[in-house]
Amino acid sequence: MNWFVAHFAEIVFYVLAACTLAGAVGVIGFRNPVSAALSLLGTFLSVAGLFILMHAEFLAAVQILVYAGGIMVLFLFVIMLVNIEQAELEERFNKQWHVATLAAVVLGGLLFLVFRRGHNIFPTTVQQFPESTNSQNVGLLLYQNYMMPFEIASLLLLVAIVGAVVMAKKRI
Amino acid sequence: MGEISTLHYLVVAAALFIIGVIGVLTRRNVVIILMSIELILNAVNLNLVAFSRLYNLQGQVFSIFIMADAAAEAAVGLGIIIAFFRNKETVNMDEVDLLKW
Numbered sequence: 001m002n003w004f005v006a007h008f009a010e011i012v013f014y015v016l017a018a019c020t021l022a023g024a025v026g027v028i029g030f031r032n033p034v035s036a037a038l039s040l041l042g043t044f045l046s047v048a049g050l051f052i053l054m055h056a057e058f059l060a061a062v063q064i065l066v067y068a069g070g071i072m073v074l075f076l077f078v079i080m081l082v083n084i085e086q087a088e089l090e091e092r093f094n095k096q097w098h099v100a101t102l103a104a105v106v107l108g109g110l111l112f113l114v115f116r117r118g119h120n121i122f123p124t125t126v127q128q129f130p131e132s133t134n135s136q137n138v139g140l141l142l143y144q145n146y147m148m149p150f151e152i153a154s155l156l157l158l159v160a161i162v163g164a165v166v167m168a169k170k171r172i
Numbered sequence: 173m174g175e176i177s178t179l180h181y182l183v184v185a186a187a188l189f190i191i192g193v194i195g196v197l198t199r200r201n202v203v204i205i206l207m208s209i210e211l212i213l214n215a216v217n218l219n220l221v222a223f224s225r226l227y228n229l230q231g232q233v234f235s236i237f238i239m240a241d242a243a244a245e246a247a248v249g250l251g252i253i254i255a256f257f258r259n260k261e262t263v264n265m266d267e268v269d270l271l272k273w
Contacts, residue, residue: 009176010175013176020188021184021187021188021191025191027195028191028204028208033204036207040210050218054222059235063217066239066242067210067243071246074250075246078203078250078253092200093198093200094266096198097198100197104193107193119179123226124178126178126225126226137229141230156244157244163247164250164251167254168254168255
């Protein structure tokens with residue numbers, strides 16, 4: 001019990017990491033698109049938990065709002081509009097899955113090499129940001145230093161809205 | 173078990189990235205390919221926030237912009253899927269071959 005309390009942060013990290021990777025494997029593994037969408041939702045929530053563990057509370061809230069609340073609903077609506085009965089009967093993987101898996105394994109090897117060679121380039125001490133003002137500090141950065149990308153992001157979202165509505169309409 | 177360092181988060185992000193890449197390259201259903209792209213973007217966000225712990229909050233601000241961009245891209249991509257499905261009645265990636273030789 002004492003060990004459990006003393007290592008609570010590590011236990012939470014490993015549980016969240018396992019949920020994240022299990023959800024990701026579920027996304028690429030399920031035959032039914034709705035099951036894959038719910039698995040992706042599990043991944044999003046676990047990543048939000050990892051953000052909280054890294055003291056990025058504002059980002060965790062934005063992750064849940066945008067990803068779990070917006071993008072997941074979008075995916076589920078489109079899966080509803082698109083016929084899924086025939087999608088369940090079809091093959092899961094396409095014709096090039098041998099080469100694709102080999103390429104992914106090579107990418108994994110490359111990332112492993114990067115971790116081995118470069119793990120002492122970066123500083124090791126973690127900055128102690130005050131947790132209670134994470135949102136305030138991120139908001140100050142957004143409105144002072146990064147005002148221009150903020151406005152451009154709003155323009156980008158407007159363009160995306162107009163584009164998506166025009167493309168999904170029956171008659172323009 | 174030791175302290176959870178930056179490397180732990182980077183490994184989780186790298187594994188998520190590779191699973192997303194496998195999903196994009198191997199699945200046939202177009203909607204699931206878009207979901208795998210969202211996995212890749214989440215892996216990048218994890219990476220950015222893990223490194224932002226060592227320096228300042230700029231990594232988290234960049235992560236917010238990536239989330240806004242991912243929302244816009246998911247909306248446009250799903251609109252394309254709807255428009256394509258209206259013409260061809262399939263969500264199979266192998267049958268998106270009108271421009272093939």
